[in-house]
Amino acid sequence: MAGVGELIAAIKRRDVGALKLLLDREPALAGARAASGETPAIVAIYWRSAESLELLLARGAQLDVFEAAAAGRLERVRELLAARPDLVAARAPDGWTALHLAAHFRQLPVVDFLLHRGADVNARSENSHANTALHAAAAGGAARALVQRLVEASVQVDAKQGGGYTGLHEAASIGRADLVAVLLEAGASVESRTDEGRTPAELARANGHEGVAAMLASRHRDAAAERGRPS
Missing domain, CATH: 1.25.40.20 (Ankyrin repeat-containing domain)
Incomplete structure (x- = not known):
């Protein structure tokens, strides 16, 4: 969709004013997807721009399971897995599972829920990292309790x-x-x-x-x- 690149650039700059103007001009951009597979929401999460994410949600963006896991939106993760249990093992366009993303972004309640729903704690990301949720958690500076939870789930x-x-x-x-x-x-x-x-x-x-x-x-x-x- 035309304009999604401009929107993503505004998020990366943390320019909430520009983001608002772009969404005012083209509201559908809130739920758009770039050619790379990125959505504005996942970019806001990766760039740790909580204000941008909240604005996108207020303007109608609907989080998928990967975005919800990374953002710590447990109820949304529950809702999506209730409708499609297979999402627990699904891959984002960039190769991560929901468990990888929840672990990296320090979302212990989501990690715990996904493990209870059968997420493979030793699943490898399908990208150049080829890592597990443990690598993702450690690289993200997770809390001790989150890493301990992965250990208890028999992570290698x-x-x-x-x-x-x-x-x-x-x-x-x-x-x-x-x-x-x-x-x-x-x-x-x-x-x-x-x-x-x-x-x-x-x-x-x-x-x-x-x-x-x-x-x-x-x-x-x-x-x-x-x-x-x-x-």
């Missing part, structure tokens, strides 16, 4: 995404000691290496997270001692 803690990164690599690289602790308790390997040969401790140190690096290095030494060889 040492699963690797594109580039060879595990969830522990992701948590270490952003200095999240609480997430590192959860993953270590769940058995995540401190010795896992990325495709470039980097351990979680090395990524933590490279990003200035010395406390997390020390925590991981200590666990590495303990693991080496248990095997009876030098660390």
Whole structure:
């Protein structure tokens, strides 16, 4: 639809005034979809523009299951899955499941609901990331409770995404000691290496997270001692 690109650009600029003018001129843009598959709503969510999202909803945008999951709109997710239970395993145009999006955007109630409805906690995204909800959660800086919920759902803690990164690599690289602790308790390997040969401790140190690096290095030494060889 003509004009949707302009609308998306306004959202990315967080120019709510321009967004209002565009919607006044062409109200149908609120529910339009770009050639890429993006909707204004998902762009507002990705760009964390709550004001833009609320305006789009007020102007008639209807969230699909992926948008609702990412935005934490649990009742909308319930409504959509009640009508179409298969959506729990569906893929967004960019390859994510609703669980990936809820995990990345820190929406624990939605994550919990999707898991109860049978979402595959180890499903891989169908894009270049090829990751699980655990990678998505760690990269998004999720709360400890959300990562713990994924662990309780039997997420594969040492699963690797594109580039060879595990969830522990992701948590270490952003200095999240609480997430590192959860993953270590769940058995995540401190010795896992990325495709470039980097351990979680090395990524933590490279990003200035010395406390997390020390925590991981200590666990590495303990693991080496248990095997009876030098660390």
